[in-house]
Amino acid sequence: MNALEIRGLTKQYKNRMAVDALDLSIKQGELIALLGQNGAGKTTTIKMLSCLLTPTSGDALMLGYSIKTDATKIKPQINVSPQETAVAPTLSVRENLELIARIYGSAKEAAKEKAQASMEVFGLTEHAKDRAKALSGGMQRRLSIAMALISEPKILFLDEPTLGLDVRARRELWKKIGELKGKITIILTTHYMEEAEALSDCIAILHEGRLKALGSAEELKQQTRTGSFEDAFLTLTGADI
Amino acid sequence: MKLNAFAGRNRKEIFRDPLSLLFGFGLPLFLLGLVRVVNSSIPGSGPEIFRIENFAPGVAVFSFAFISLFAGMLIAKDRMSSFLTRLFASPLTPKDYLLGYALPLLPMALLQCAVCFAAAIFMGLQPNINILYATLSLLPAAIFFIAFGLLLGSIFTDKQVGGFFSIFAQLAALGSGMWFDLALVGGTVKAIAYALPFSHAFEAAKAALAGNFFALPAHLAWVVAYALGTGVCAALVFRKKMKQ
Numbered sequence: 001m002n003a004l005e006i007r008g009l010t011k012q013y014k015n016r017m018a019v020d021a022l023d024l025s026i027k028q029g030e031l032i033a034l035l036g037q038n039g040a041g042k043t044t045t046i047k048m049l050s051c052l053l054t055p056t057s058g059d060a061l062m063l064g065y066s067i068k069t070d071a072t073k074i075k076p077q078i079n080v081s082p083q084e085t086a087v088a089p090t091l092s093v094r095e096n097l098e099l100i101a102r103i104y105g106s107a108k109e110a111a112k113e114k115a116q117a118s119m120e121v122f123g124l125t126e127h128a129k130d131r132a133k134a135l136s137g138g139m140q141r142r143l144s145i146a147m148a149l150i151s152e153p154k155i156l157f158l159d160e161p162t163l164g165l166d167v168r169a170r171r172e173l174w175k176k177i178g179e180l181k182g183k184i185t186i187i188l189t190t191h192y193m194e195e196a197e198a199l200s201d202c203i204a205i206l207h208e209g210r211l212k213a214l215g216s217a218e219e220l221k222q223q224t225r226t227g228s229f230e231d232a233f234l235t236l237t238g239a240d241i
Numbered sequence: 242m243k244l245n246a247f248a249g250r251n252r253k254e255i256f257r258d259p260l261s262l263l264f265g266f267g268l269p270l271f272l273l274g275l276v277r278v279v280n281s282s283i284p285g286s287g288p289e290i291f292r293i294e295n296f297a298p299g300v301a302v303f304s305f306a307f308i309s310l311f312a313g314m315l316i317a318k319d320r321m322s323s324f325l326t327r328l329f330a331s332p333l334t335p336k337d338y339l340l341g342y343a344l345p346l347l348p349m350a351l352l353q354c355a356v357c358f359a360a361a362i363f364m365g366l367q368p369n370i371n372i373l374y375a376t377l378s379l380l381p382a383a384i385f386f387i388a389f390g391l392l393l394g395s396i397f398t399d400k401q402v403g404g405f406f407s408i409f410a411q412l413a414a415l416g417s418g419m420w421f422d423l424a425l426v427g428g429t430v431k432a433i434a435y436a437l438p439f440s441h442a443f444e445a446a447k448a449a450l451a452g453n454f455f456a457l458p459a460h461l462a463w464v465v466a467y468a469l470g471t472g473v474c475a476a477l478v479f480r481k482k483m484k485q
Binding site: 049086102107 | 243245246247249250254256257258322323324326327328329330331332333347484
């Protein structure tokens with residue numbers, strides 16, 4: 001079974017079509033990157049798929065459940081790391097992790113154990129008692145992703161996970177994301193070409209709310225007969241420079 | 242369990258902010274002390290309105306305005322950050338959010354009352370069971386102020402909440418009648434003050450403190466109506482914001 005089946009998913013605001021009849025299937029355990037320029041519809045798509053926004057039309061089946069009618073069944077099985085770092089600033093690293101574990105149904109003791117394990121995986125143990133607002137941007141982002149994973153989601157949404165991070169922090173985070181491949185289904189949005197190329201099994205290029213192309217980085221280069229993925233992207237989005 | 246976890250987080254966010262504690266508890270105590278000093282400087286027994294049994298309930302009502310500020314700022318900051326986006330994608334329900342924000346503030350309001358009346362006893366208020374009744378009579382007011390904070394935070398940004406609060410705090414202080422006798426002012430001012438919940442909350446607490454329980458229902462009815470109306474508005478606005 002596919003983890004995600006998107007059929008004609010559309011979101012229209014008053015004068016703007018944010019997402020236009022998107023069709024997409026994503027296999028379980030696959031990491032797909034939604035790539036596009038600012039305003040391409042990436043975040044709107046993620047918001048609809050994570051039941052934060054109601055589609056204007058169309059639907060998506062997440063693990064067999066409709067985002068329009070079965071949000072209560074979907075939400076316990078997914079988790080989101082939003083575009084900006086989403087942590088509770090005055091809670092410690094440990095408290096942030098325990099909070100999310102408990103919100104997703106873990107008992108107090110189980111939440112403590114999960115938080116400990118998560119801190120070890122993400123190299124946050126030595127910051128366990130530090131308040132989230134005192135962490136560096138990279139560490140906050142790492143915590144944000146650890147919070148998204150502590151509920152053991154079947155589908156994980158990462159919205160621009162490395163936005164604003166320096167090269168080293170970005171590479172460290174790529175490594176962590178890479179380690180998750182095959183274990184859970186990941187939908188990642190980015191406008192960094194190299195990020196999409198390095199991490200994803202499949203890349204969906206969005207442009208002005210529409211799906212322009214779908215395939216691996218290599219397939220997209222072949223399709224456009226270009227030497228680099230960046231050139232392929234520019235060709236596919238009709239923005240040759 | 243979900244609700245407890247979320248309410249616990251909100252309690253920590255509020256109690257870990259030293260400014261919350263300073264303004265929530267320190268300012269009301271300062272006002273009580275100030276009025277005591279002013280009163281003792283006036284020859285004779287001083288104005289009736291500044292007698293501790295009349296002024297302390299007003300300070301308790303005024304201190305609740307800070308509860309609105311804490312609630313409003315917390316929600317507004319969560320809304321401005323992506324933290325609320327994360328929570329909206331979680332299994333928390335709208336009921337969990339509203340109760341999760343409101344519940345930690347109710348004990349804080351009771352604590353404010355306790356601190357206020359304890360200080361008032363130190364300043365000459367006769368300790369008796371009526372203090373407990375006065376505290377209980379202030380519960381609907383506490384709920385109104387919490388609901389108003391939820392409403393503010395659901396509509397405005399954290400900076401806007403701060404600005405709006407300064408107007409609201411003035412309205413609560415002046416409209417309650419703690420600083421001047423509304424009956425003596427009369428006219429439009431009195432009509433407006435009695436149309437708002439602050440004076441009724443003040444009068445109810447004052448009546449309970451004096452053991453005049455027959456006066457309670459009429460005043461409490463106003464406060465309860467405001468608390469319910471504001472609570473429903475806050476819930477509707479919050480739900481609407483969730484979907485945006």
